[in-house]
Amino acid sequence: MTYSTNVPLHIQNDPTRPRYHFCAPFGWMNDPNGTIFHAGYYHVFYQWNPHDDDWGSIHWGHARSTNLIDWEHLPVALKPDRSLGEEHCFSGCLMLRKGQPPMILYTAIGPQMDVYDGAQQWAALGDENLLSWRKHPANPILTAQLHGAVEIVDWRDPFVFEHNGQTFLLLGGALSEKERKAAVVLLYEALDDTLERWSYRGVLFQHPDPSRISVECANFFKLGDRWVLLLATHDLVEYFTGEFDVITGIFTSHRSGNVDDSDHYYATNVLFDDQQRCICFGWIRGFAGGRGWNGCFSLPRMLTVDDEGCLHQAVVPEIAMLHGEGIQATNISLGRYRPEGFHSDALDIHARITGDSGASFGLRLVPTEAGSESICLSFTGDKVTLNDKSAHFESEDGRPVDVRLFLDRSVVEVFVDARVCLTLVIPAPAAAYQFELFCEVGSARLQRLEAWKIAQHDAQKANRL
Numbered sequence: 001m002t003y004s005t006n007v008p009l010h011i012q013n014d015p016t017r018p019r020y021h022f023c024a025p026f027g028w029m030n031d032p033n034g035t036i037f038h039a040g041y042y043h044v045f046y047q048w049n050p051h052d053d054d055w056g057s058i059h060w061g062h063a064r065s066t067n068l069i070d071w072e073h074l075p076v077a078l079k080p081d082r083s084l085g086e087e088h089c090f091s092g093c094l095m096l097r098k099g100q101p102p103m104i105l106y107t108a109i110g111p112q113m114d115v116y117d118g119a120q121q122w123a124a125l126g127d128e129n130l131l132s133w134r135k136h137p138a139n140p141i142l143t144a145q146l147h148g149a150v151e152i153v154d155w156r157d158p159f160v161f162e163h164n165g166q167t168f169l170l171l172g173g174a175l176s177e178k179e180r181k182a183a184v185v186l187l188y189e190a191l192d193d194t195l196e197r198w199s200y201r202g203v204l205f206q207h208p209d210p211s212r213i214s215v216e217c218a219n220f221f222k223l224g225d226r227w228v229l230l231l232a233t234h235d236l237v238e239y240f241t242g243e244f245d246v247i248t249g250i251f252t253s254h255r256s257g258n259v260d261d262s263d264h265y266y267a268t269n270v271l272f273d274d275q276q277r278c279i280c281f282g283w284i285r286g287f288a289g290g291r292g293w294n295g296c297f298s299l300p301r302m303l304t305v306d307d308e309g310c311l312h313q314a315v316v317p318e319i320a321m322l323h324g325e326g327i328q329a330t331n332i333s334l335g336r337y338r339p340e341g342f343h344s345d346a347l348d349i350h351a352r353i354t355g356d357s358g359a360s361f362g363l364r365l366v367p368t369e370a371g372s373e374s375i376c377l378s379f380t381g382d383k384v385t386l387n388d389k390s391a392h393f394e395s396e397d398g399r400p401v402d403v404r405l406f407l408d409r410s411v412v413e414v415f416v417d418a419r420v421c422l423t424l425v426i427p428a429p430a431a432a433y434q435f436e437l438f439c440e441v442g443s444a445r446l447q448r449l450e451a452w453k454i455a456q457h458d459a460q461k462a463n464r465l
Helices: 316-321
Strands: 027-038 041-049 059-065 070-078 089-095 101-111 120-126 133-135 154-165 164-173 183-189 196-208 216-223 224-233 237-245 250-260 265-272 277-286 300-304 313-314 323-334 348-355 359-369 376-381 381-388 389-392 400-410 411-416 420-425 433-441 444-454
Touching: 027 059, 027 277, 027 389, 041 070, 041 089, 070 101, 070 120, 070 400, 089 120, 089 237, 089 376, 101 154, 101 250, 154 183, 154 216, 154 316, 164 216, 183 433, 216 237, 216 265, 216 300, 224 250, 224 265, 224 300, 250 265, 250 277, 250 313, 250 420, 313 400, 316 411, 348 359, 359 381, 376 400, 381 411, 381 420, 389 420, 433 444
Parallel strands: 027 089, 027 265, 089 154, 196 250
Antiparallel strands: 027 041, 041 059, 059 070, 089 101, 101 120, 120 133, 154 164, 164 183, 183 196, 216 224, 224 237, 237 250, 265 277, 277 300, 300 313, 323 444, 348 400, 348 444, 359 376, 359 433, 376 381, 381 389, 400 411, 411 420
C-alpha cells in the first residue's frame, strides 16, 4: 500500500497542531530514526502509524530539509511486511557504506519476534538519494544468537558510529534475570565494510540505577575530547559524558544529567552536518488523541559539552528564519512587565534576568481570552518550574539567567542557560497568549528582552517529487 503525504485539510486547520515543530502529515508519530545529513539535505525518519492517531502498525515516515526549518514530506521508507512475519518496524539508524547502497538497520517485531525476548535486527537497502527502500534479502542481520550463552532481553534500536577507522554498533536492552538483571548498552563491531556482519564486544555501559528496567534509543558520539551517551529510560532522556576505551569496549562516565527534565520529551537521535554541528532531534509526546494526528519533534537542538562535561543545548540559529514582528526592552525593574498588544499562538521569547538572593521571578504566558489557563515558568530557590515540570537549577547571586522560551500552539520548549531544558504539551491551548515577566519575592531586573511572533510559514510541505 502507498500513502499520500499530503496533510489533510482538517489537520492543517487544527488550531492545536504545532505550526513550526515538525509533525507527520497525519497519524501517530514517535521516535526520530536514521537522522542524517546527506547530499545537501537533512533527512529525518520517524516511527509512524499512518492508519490511526494512536500507536500501532509502526512504519518509518520520512522527510527532508535543506535548512532544518522547511520540511518536505517524502514517501514512506519502511512498512511492516506481514509475509515476512513483521508487524512493526521499530527504531534504528541509517548507514552510508563504501561503494554500496545506503542501508537502514532497525529492530523488526512480529508474532515470532517478540519485543521482549525475540526481537531481531533487520536491514533495508536504499537508493543514492535515500528515497526508495527495499528489505535486505539476507534478513535478519543480527539475532540474539550473536550473544552466545549471554541472555539479553528487550533488545532494540541499533545505532552505528565510527571511531579511528572502526565501525561500531550500539543496541539497548537488559541483562536477563540469569545475568543479574540490569539495564545495559551493548557494543558490537563490524567485521567488514558491508556492515552486515558483526561481532559482539560486550556491555559498553551499565546504567548505575538498578531500578531502570532497560535502555532504549541509545546514541553515542564524541564532542571535543569527551564521549556522550544519550539514553531513553522509559520516563526521561539521560546523558552521560566520559571516556570510551576502544580496546576494552567500555564507556566510563564522569558526569550525567537529564537532556530534558520533562517526560514530554523522549527518544533522541543525532546527526553531524557539513558544519560539524551535532544536531539532536527528540520526540514530544503527551498530546490528546482523536484529532487525526499525534506527536511532533522537538526543535532541532545543537549539542556541545563544556570543560566540566556538562551537556549544553541551544536551538539551531536557523530558527530566526521564522521571526516576524518583534519587540525589545532593556533594564527594567521587575514587579510585573507585560508588553501590551503583543500576542500570538507562536512566540520566541529570549530574556536575561538578574535576581537577588532569595528572589522568586519568572515568565508567564497569559491567554488573551477567558477560560484558558496561564503557563508559568518560575525560578524559586534552587528550582525552575514550568507548570508541573521541574528541574534543579542554581544560579549565582547577581549572575544573569538566560531564558529562551518557544511557544508553538500546544507545545512549549524552554532552555535555561543552555543547561536545563523543559518541554510541555498544553492540553487545551488558547487561541493566543500575551506574556509577562514578573518578580513576586525579592527583587529582579530584566536586563534584556527580545521577543518575536513566529511568522505564518508553510514549514511542512507535501511530497513534491
